Amino acid sequence: MSIFYLPQLQKGVSHYELSEEESKHCIKVLRMQTGAELELINGIGLQAHAVLKVAHVKKSIVEILALELHPPTQNIHIALAPTKNAERLEWFVEKATELGMTKLSFIRCERSERKQLNLARLEKIAIAAIKQSKRFYLPQIFALDSFDEFVQKYPNGYIGHCYDGPKIGLKSLDNNRPFLIGPEGDFTQKEIDLALIQHYEAVDMSSYRLRTETAALLATTALIR
Amino acid sequence: MSIFYLPQLQKGVSHYELSEEESKHCIKVLRMQTGAELELINGIGLQAHAVLKVAHVKKSIVEILALELHPPTQNIHIALAPTKNAERLEWFVEKATELGMTKLSFIRCERSERKQLNLARLEKIAIAAIKQSKRFYLPQIFALDSFDEFVQKYPNGYIGHCYDGPKIGLKSLDNNRPFLIGPEGDFTQKEIDLALIQHYEAVDMSSYRLRTETAALLATTALIR
Numbered sequence: 001m002s003i004f005y006l007p008q009l010q011k012g013v014s015h016y017e018l019s020e021e022e023s024k025h026c027i028k029v030l031r032m033q034t035g036a037e038l039e040l041i042n043g044i045g046l047q048a049h050a051v052l053k054v055a056h057v058k059k060s061i062v063e064i065l066a067l068e069l070h071p072p073t074q075n076i077h078i079a080l081a082p083t084k085n086a087e088r089l090e091w092f093v094e095k096a097t098e099l100g101m102t103k104l105s106f107i108r109c110e111r112s113e114r115k116q117l118n119l120a121r122l123e124k125i126a127i128a129a130i131k132q133s134k135r136f137y138l139p140q141i142f143a144l145d146s147f148d149e150f151v152q153k154y155p156n157g158y159i160g161h162c163y164d165g166p167k168i169g170l171k172s173l174d175n176n177r178p179f180l181i182g183p184e185g186d187f188t189q190k191e192i193d194l195a196l197i198q199h200y201e202a203v204d205m206s207s208y209r210l211r212t213e214t215a216a217l218l219a220t221t222a223l224i225r
Numbered sequence: 226m227s228i229f230y231l232p233q234l235q236k237g238v239s240h241y242e243l244s245e246e247e248s249k250h251c252i253k254v255l256r257m258q259t260g261a262e263l264e265l266i267n268g269i270g271l272q273a274h275a276v277l278k279v280a281h282v283k284k285s286i287v288e289i290l291a292l293e294l295h296p297p298t299q300n301i302h303i304a305l306a307p308t309k310n311a312e313r314l315e316w317f318v319e320k321a322t323e324l325g326m327t328k329l330s331f332i333r334c335e336r337s338e339r340k341q342l343n344l345a346r347l348e349k350i351a352i353a354a355i356k357q358s359k360r361f362y363l364p365q366i367f368a369l370d371s372f373d374e375f376v377q378k379y380p381n382g383y384i385g386h387c388y389d390g391p392k393i394g395l396k397s398l399d400n401n402r403p404f405l406i407g408p409e410g411d412f413t414q415k416e417i418d419l420a421l422i423q424h425y426e427a428v429d430m431s432s433y434r435l436r437t438e439t440a441a442l443l444a445t446t447a448l449i450r
Binding site: 073091095098100132133170171206207209224 | 298357
């Protein structure tokens with residue numbers, strides 16, 4: 001059954017108007033007609049079985065038939081320095097969302113090459129990915145934070161870097177801790193020291209030199225139970 | 226130092242001509258001049274430190290200064306039904322190569338949507354990825370095999386599918402066994418039965434519905450020690 005994203009979906013309301021985008025997808029792309037059944041999700045656990053009451057290309061109306069609330073999933077929090085190439089970042093958002101990431105933070109590092117982000121576009125990709133993968137929770141995507149602010153706000157995390165020093169393996173991580181991935185040129189020693197003060201643990205990522213988005217996806221798979 | 230791919234690199238030969246493509250990259254893109262030092266790899270473990278003797282845009286000549294043979298890495302064998310979308314497949318080849326995949330097989334399944342593959346293009350992507358990630362072994366990429374042929378040739382593997390039944394977790398796999406990932410519409414029950422006869426074990430991939438290339442990358446990360 002086709003899935004539509006309806007963030008305002010809540011208990012106790014029987015009829016909703018689909019957004020212009022979802023209406024267009026429903027009527028123009030899927031060619032659904034009045035009486036067709038569909039599924040709605042609000043991205044925070046609620047799923048509805050619904051029926052199309054008014055088929056309109058810009059403002060379709062749906063009626064709720066049944067509601068189900070799905071419990072929250074494990075916390076998978078990835079923080080990364082945005083890649084220079086926007087497409088690589090978008091790819092990461094799609095894949096990590098499919099796999100179960102619940103929070104995505106962006107950090108401004110000394111060696112970051114990208115300082116601007118199109119968060120609306122990234123959210124759109126995440127919405128498409130939760131529909132595709134049948135998840136009920138949309139990852140929260142946060143605006144850019146400075147490195148210092150981030151490690152203070154979220155202490156006790158994991159950090160992947162290429163410097164020498166004690167590192168733990170990827171196979172036994174605690175999925176409740178954030179995982180920090182650096183920019184193309186790696187973190188600076190100063191940044192690593194700041195993270196260590198906030199009780200971050202360094203993780204041995206790979207024998208090879210990974211691109212930022214590859215390391216971030218590897219971190220996501222390592223946090224999944 | 227810049228890395229160039231030279232498959233004919235071997236012990237006992239002191240001078241080589243770079244391929245037209247690598248010469249162009251060396252002279253036109255990197256603007257290297259006679260006397261510049263560079264690194265060569267043959268994709269099967271040999272690494273050379275070399276110097277540019279003749280800077281020519283189509284046939285540069287290099288002289289070997291030192292050679293090192295790197296031991297083979299762990300065996301990571303992924304077999305998948307090619308995705309309908311070629312870009313998704315190319316993306317998988319890049320990422321899995323960075324992470325350490327050593328063999329890539331393609332299988333023709335009953336529900337496969339793509340029957341043709343541009344193996345030369347996939348190899349090019351893998352070559353770029355081993356240079357990027359500083360690997361010394363190029364993954365072997367095999368032409369399409371039928372499902373039956375594959376499971377007979379490579380028994381005792383892992384298989385990721387969405388049917389019910391006993392499944393093992395992703396966290397404790399033996400990296401010496403091939404991992405089979407199905408097409409967009411999943412394997413057929415008949416294919417799964419054929420795999421079970423060849424002592425394949427089903428693996429519990431995710432609570433979510435993963436795209437083929439996402440599942441294949443997750444399988445790659447699960448096989449890495």
